[in-house]
Amino acid sequence: MARWAERLAGIFPWPGRSTVKRPTGPESSNPMHPIEEIRVRLDADMQKLETLIADGPGAGPSEGDKALPKQFEDLKVKYTGKKGEISGLLRSMGTLAPEARPEFGKLVNELRDYADARFSALQAKIQEVEIAGSLSGSSLDATLPGYRVPAGSLHPMTQVREEIISFFQGLGFEMALAPEVDNDWYNFEALNIPPDHPSRDMHDTFYVDDKVVLRTHTSNVQVHYMETHRDQPIRIIAPGFVYRVDNDATHSPMFQQVECLVVDKDISFANLKGTLFLWAKHMFGTETTMRFRPSYFPFTEPSAEMDVSCYFCKGSGTLDGAGGAPGQPCRTCKTTGWIEIGGCGSVDPNVFGKVGWDPEKFSGFAFGFGIDRITMLKYGIPDISHLTRNDNRFLKQF
Numbered sequence: 120m121a122r123w124a125e126r127l128a129g130i131f132p133w134p135g136r137s138t139v140k141r142p143t144g145p146e147s148s149n150p151m152h153p154i155e156e157i158r159v160r161l162d163a164d165m166q167k168l169e170t171l172i173a174d175g176p177g178a179g180p181s182e183g184d185k186a187l188p189k190q191f192e193d194l195k196v197k198y199t200g201k202k203g204e205i206s207g208l209l210r211s212m213g214t215l216a217p218e219a220r221p222e223f224g225k226l227v228n229e230l231r232d233y234a235d236a237r238f239s240a241l242q243a244k245i246q247e248v249e250i251a252g253s254l255s256g257s258s259l260d261a262t263l264p265g266y267r268v269p270a271g272s273l274h275p276m277t278q279v280r281e282e283i284i285s286f287f288q289g290l291g292f293e294m295a296l297a298p299e300v301d302n303d304w305y306n307f308e309a310l311n312i313p314p315d316h317p318s319r320d321m322h323d324t325f326y327v328d329d330k331v332v333l334r335t336h337t338s339n340v341q342v343h344y345m346e347t348h349r350d351q352p353i354r355i356i357a358p359g360f361v362y363r364v365d366n367d368a369t370h371s372p373m374f375q376q377v378e379c380l381v382v383d384k385d386i387s388f389a390n391l392k393g394t395l396f397l398w399a400k401h402m403f404g405t406e407t408t409m410r411f412r413p414s415y416f417p418f419t420e421p422s423a424e425m426d427v428s429c430y431f432c433k434g435s436g437t438l439d440g441a442g443g444a445p446g447q448p449c450r451t452c453k454t455t456g457w458i459e460i461g462g463c464g465s466v467d468p469n470v471f472g473k474v475g476w477d478p479e480k481f482s483g484f485a486f487g488f489g490i491d492r493i494t495m496l497k498y499g500i501p502d503i504s505h506l507t508r509n510d511n512r513f514l515k516q517f
């Protein structure tokens with residue numbers, strides 16, 4: 120403090136600002152320098168607030184405690200605000216002799232640092248008081264264990280869908296989407312299903328009007344994508360909801376499919392089988408085998424139904440080796456050892472023609488399966504409605 124006074128003495132006289140007398144000491148007959156005067160008042164104001172804090176929160180937050188933050192802010196603005204007293208000192212520097220200004224500036228900056236440090240320390244104390252006050256003023260017992268927030272989990276179908284998507288993305292497939300309400304052209308005609316085609320009976324379609332349908336399969340993605348990516352190699356995976364007029368234990372009017380399409384030069388049925396084998400082993404275990412049965416779809420030629428060896432009886436048809444009684448039949452595969460999971464085939468040249476691609480140059484394959492069905496198989500769920508009933512007792516198991 121002595122040094123402070125000495126340095127202040129160096130920039131006296133102050134032109135007629137302060138009339139406050141020093142309270143004590145040998146220089147008490149001199150008026151205080153404005154810098155010192157501000158510091159003395161700041162100390163006194165701080166002291167008042169600190170005394171309030173030291174009283175502490177009583178049984179509950181007192182009126183004094185509640186007013187603390189406001190008083191603190193007012194004080195801070197008064198001294199260190201833009202129009203506060205410390206800034207005021209700097210603004211008045213022009214009235215000093217030029218040679219006194221550098222030292223004066225340094226002293227004001229020191230005062231500002233001093234004030235900032237004290238305000239920071241005080242703010243921390245006030246926050247402590249606030250927290251202590253809010254704890255003691257309520258019935259909260261901070262030592263009690265907290266309420267457990269129930270952690271949700273992804274729906275089993277979402278988990279299976281994500282797993283399928285991530286597997287194919289790993290193989291370089293790109294995700295593609297298309298509208299669920301679509302034109303007849305995308306859902307049927309471009310896929311080689313003209314209006315009077317008998318295969319339309321296979322799709323129990325919801326019609327919005329004569330030309331607009333709720334898509335019956337995700338194959339409409341193929342048409343949209345081929346139209347917008349003409350003559351480029353295609354590797355897409357298209358998950359999404361599809362709709363059919365169908366409702367029983369294994370069918371729901373709204374269900375999820377996932378469909379893949381690969382188009383390039385020299386794509387063969389062997390590529391299709393290789394891709395599907397990889398996927399089946401990933402999804403149902405490395406022992407899984409597959410079989411393809413000749414089938415018919417208007418948009419693929421040749422077409423096949425694909426089956427995987429039963430996940431539960433390991434293809435044996437009985438549950439002997441899978442924890443069942445000797446000879447106990449496997450209900451999941453109806454003792455056949457195989458489970459049908461979807462359809463596939465090479466892209467029909469007519470489809471290429473419809474979307475304006477050259478079937479002589481390009482070939483491809485497509486396959487699709489129901490995510491609901493894969494989920495039921497993977498987890499042994501007997502009734503498809505479990506998947507949409509939103510019963511927590513069921514969903515909590517995943």
Ligand SMILES: [Zn+2]
Nearest residue numbers: 429432449452
């Ligand atoms: Zn089985």
